[in-house]
Amino acid sequence: MRKLESARITRPQGAAMTVDTHAGASVEFDDARSSAYRLGTAGAADSLRTIPVDGRPDPVRYVLARRTVAAGRVPSADVAAMDGFAVAGPSPWTLVGTSLAGDDPEVPQLEPGQACLIATGAVVPAGTDAVVRHEDIDGDWPPTGTVVNPRGTPRRRNIRRAGEEIEPGSAIGEPGDPVHAALRGLAAAAGLDELCVRxxxxxxxxxTGTELTSSGPAAPGRVRDSITPILRQLVPGAGAEVISAERVPDDADLLAERLGAAIDSADVVVTSGMASRGPTDHVRSVLAGLGARPVVSGVRVRPGGPASLALFGRGSGSVPVVSLPGNPLAAVVGFHTLVLPLVRGLVGAALPALAAAVLHGAPEPHPHSSTVVPVEFDDDGRLSPTGWHRSAQLRGLARQGLLAVLAPAGRESGATVRLLRQD
Structure with missing residues (x-):
C-alpha cells in the first residue's frame, strides 16, 4: 500500500485517535453520535489553509481555524442610517449642501439651524444632531432653501456611529465557527481579505454490491446506486472533501484491496452496503482482517441500525472507516449518526445540536430503539410524517429533506421530536 502522506491532513505532534469503544454491542443513537464526535476531536487536524473572503463558492463548508479579528471599524465613520437631512439645532433649517455615500460632505461642519441633504450610508457632517427622514419634511420635493420638520429635531437620531458594530481588533469569529455567507460578509465589512480555516x-x-448500476433505469434484479450521489452532496456540507468514489462487487478479496487503497490515500473512508451480517456482507470481516478496531458496532436506531465505525491503524496516522447500510434512507440516517459527527470533530467544529419540534401523527415509537422518519411542514407550519419511511425509500425524504428522530418509548413525553436536516 502506498502512503500519500503529503495529501493527508496532519495532526499535532504525538496526537492519536483514542478509541472510545462500544465494540460488540449496539449503542443508542445519541451515544453513537457522541462516540463518533469524540473520535474526531481526538484526531483533529492542525493543517490550515487560507481562503479569500471574496472568492468563488466554497467546495466544502470550511471551519475557522483560529480567532478572527477585525482589521477596521464598522461603520468606518458616523453615517446616515436612512435617506433624509442631516440637521443641527432645532427646526427650521437652511439647506446648505449635500452628502452622498462614497463622497466627502460638501459642508464638513453644520452650524445650528443648518441642514444638508444626505443619502443612506453617507458621512454626516460634524455638528450633526440627527438625520430627519425626507418624508417627515413639510413642503415640495426636492426642497430648496429652508427645510421644516413640524415635529422638530427627531428623538431617534438615525445615525450609525463609527465602530458601533465592530472596532479594530474585536473578534468576529472563533475557532470552529462555520464559514457561512454571513461570516464572509462580516469579514469583508471588517476589512479582511482572507480567512484561516481548517x-x-x-x-x-x-x-458495495454486485447489483449496483450507475446510469439509466435499473434492470430487474439490479439497483441504481443512489447513496453515492447523496453522500457527494452531504459530505461537503459536513466539512470534508470527497476525493474518490468507486463501486465494488460482492467480492471480499476485492473489497479488501480497495479498502486498503482507500485507507492509504484518505483521512476518512465511508462504505455503503455489506454492512449487516448477511451471506455477502463482507465489510465487518474484511475490516477485522485488515486490523481495524471497532468503535461502534451498531446503533439502536431504525432505520440505520447496522451502521458502524472502526479505526484502522494507530497514532497520528489512524484512519476512521464508517460502514453505512445499503438501503438509501438507512444510509442517510447512518450519515447523521456517525459520519457528520466524526467530520465535525475532525475539523474542530461543534457537534450540531438537533432542533426540537412537535410532530403530528407521530408513529408508535419502538420500545428499545430510536425511530427516524421523513417529515414535512405543511402551509400552516404543522409537522407530519410523509408516509414514506421504509429503509429503501427516498421519496419521503426528498420532499423537504427533513428527518424526525423519535426517542424509544417512554423516553420523552408527547410527540416532541428532534430534526435532522439535509443542508
Whole structure:
C-alpha cells in the first residue's frame, strides 16, 4: 500500500485517535453520535489553509481555524442610517449642501439651524444632531432653501456611529465557527481579505454490491446506486472533501484491496452496503482482517441500525472507516449518526445540536430503539410524517429533506421530536 502522506491532513505532534469503544454491542443513537464526535476531536487536524473572503463558492463548508479579528471599524465613520437631512439645532433649517455615500460632505461642519441633504450610508457632517427622514419634511420635493420638520429635531437620531458594530481588533469569529455567507460578509465589512480555516478531511467513498448500476433505469434484479450521489452532496456540507468514489462487487478479496487503497490515500473512508451480517456482507470481516478496531458496532436506531465505525491503524496516522447500510434512507440516517459527527470533530467544529419540534401523527415509537422518519411542514407550519419511511425509500425524504428522530418509548413525553436536516 502506498502512503500519500503529503495529501493527508496532519495532526499535532504525538496526537492519536483514542478509541472510545462500544465494540460488540449496539449503542443508542445519541451515544453513537457522541462516540463518533469524540473520535474526531481526538484526531483533529492542525493543517490550515487560507481562503479569500471574496472568492468563488466554497467546495466544502470550511471551519475557522483560529480567532478572527477585525482589521477596521464598522461603520468606518458616523453615517446616515436612512435617506433624509442631516440637521443641527432645532427646526427650521437652511439647506446648505449635500452628502452622498462614497463622497466627502460638501459642508464638513453644520452650524445650528443648518441642514444638508444626505443619502443612506453617507458621512454626516460634524455638528450633526440627527438625520430627519425626507418624508417627515413639510413642503415640495426636492426642497430648496429652508427645510421644516413640524415635529422638530427627531428623538431617534438615525445615525450609525463609527465602530458601533465592530472596532479594530474585536473578534468576529472563533475557532470552529462555520464559514457561512454571513461570516464572509462580516469579514469583508471588517476589512479582511482572507480567512484561516481548517484543512478539510479527505474522504473516500466505496459503494458495495454486485447489483449496483450507475446510469439509466435499473434492470430487474439490479439497483441504481443512489447513496453515492447523496453522500457527494452531504459530505461537503459536513466539512470534508470527497476525493474518490468507486463501486465494488460482492467480492471480499476485492473489497479488501480497495479498502486498503482507500485507507492509504484518505483521512476518512465511508462504505455503503455489506454492512449487516448477511451471506455477502463482507465489510465487518474484511475490516477485522485488515486490523481495524471497532468503535461502534451498531446503533439502536431504525432505520440505520447496522451502521458502524472502526479505526484502522494507530497514532497520528489512524484512519476512521464508517460502514453505512445499503438501503438509501438507512444510509442517510447512518450519515447523521456517525459520519457528520466524526467530520465535525475532525475539523474542530461543534457537534450540531438537533432542533426540537412537535410532530403530528407521530408513529408508535419502538420500545428499545430510536425511530427516524421523513417529515414535512405543511402551509400552516404543522409537522407530519410523509408516509414514506421504509429503509429503501427516498421519496419521503426528498420532499423537504427533513428527518424526525423519535426517542424509544417512554423516553420523552408527547410527540416532541428532534430534526435532522439535509443542508
Amino acid at each position: 484543512q478539510p478531511p479527505r474522504m473516500a467513498l466505496i459503494a
